[in-house]
Amino acid sequence: MKKFMALLLMTSAIPAQAAIIKIDITGNLYQVSESVESRFSLGDEVTARLLLDTSVMGSEFYPDTYLFSNAVVGGFISVSGYTATFSNSARAFVTDDEFGGAMDRFLIDDYEANAADVNGMAFHDLFLNWQDNSATASQGFTLPNKPSAVLAYGLPYGGVDWLTSDGQNRITFTATQVTVSPVPESATWAMMIAGMGLAGAALRRRKLTVSFG
CATH class of the missing domain: 1.10.287 (Helix Hairpins)
Structure with a gap:
C-alpha cells in the first residue's frame, strides 16, 4: 500500500502542461457571399477547434513574420452541417510589430483541408486570424503556448473560401467565445x-x- x-x-x-494546446471557438457568420447564400445564412452558428503544437520552431517567412510549419496537428471549422478539417499542410504564422508596429497577428491557413465543394464550387482554403491592433500580443516570434498568450490577441475571425481567396465565394465568422486548454x-x-x-x-x-x- x-x-x-x-x-x-x-x-x-x-x-x-504539454506542448499541444487546444483552442475551442464559437461564433456566428457575419458575411456570406451570394454564391453560397442557398447553403449558409448570416448569423449561422460556427464552431471551430485548433490543436497546436507549440514546440514547433519557426522560420522567417518575410520581414516581421515567422512561419511555423507542422504546428497545426488537428482541428476543424463547422457550420450548418459543413465541416472543414485541418490537414497536415496547415500553416501557422506569427507577426510581431507588423507594418512598422501597427499590428501583431496569429494566423492559420490551410489550402489542403479535408472539405467538400459547395454549390459546384471546389474548396479553396480555410483560415483563422487573430489580429491585435495594439501590437502588444506578440513578444517576439513565438507561438502562443498558454491560454493567456492566445487570449492576448483578442477574439479571432475566420472563414472558408471556394474557388478563390478574394472573398467572392466566402463565408466569414467572428468569434464570440474562445477557450484554451493544454492537452x-x-x-x-x-x-x-x-x-x-x-x-x-x-x-x-x-x-x-x-x-x-
Whole structure:
C-alpha cells in the first residue's frame, strides 16, 4: 500500500502542461457571399477547434513574420452541417510589430483541408486570424503556448473560401467565445491511467483482506 501511495503521489505531481494546446471557438457568420447564400445564412452558428503544437520552431517567412510549419496537428471549422478539417499542410504564422508596429497577428491557413465543394464550387482554403491592433500580443516570434498568450490577441475571425481567396465565394465568422486548454502528453495520460489501475487493485486487495482475513 505504501508503494502504491508513493506512486500515486508521483503521478499527481506530474505537470499537465504539454506542448499541444487546444483552442475551442464559437461564433456566428457575419458575411456570406451570394454564391453560397442557398447553403449558409448570416448569423449561422460556427464552431471551430485548433490543436497546436507549440514546440514547433519557426522560420522567417518575410520581414516581421515567422512561419511555423507542422504546428497545426488537428482541428476543424463547422457550420450548418459543413465541416472543414485541418490537414497536415496547415500553416501557422506569427507577426510581431507588423507594418512598422501597427499590428501583431496569429494566423492559420490551410489550402489542403479535408472539405467538400459547395454549390459546384471546389474548396479553396480555410483560415483563422487573430489580429491585435495594439501590437502588444506578440513578444517576439513565438507561438502562443498558454491560454493567456492566445487570449492576448483578442477574439479571432475566420472563414472558408471556394474557388478563390478574394472573398467572392466566402463565408466569414467572428468569434464570440474562445477557450484554451493544454492537452496532457501521452506519458502523463499513461501515468494517470496506471495510477488509477493501481488504486483499483489496492482497493480490491483491501476488500479481499477484510472479507477473508
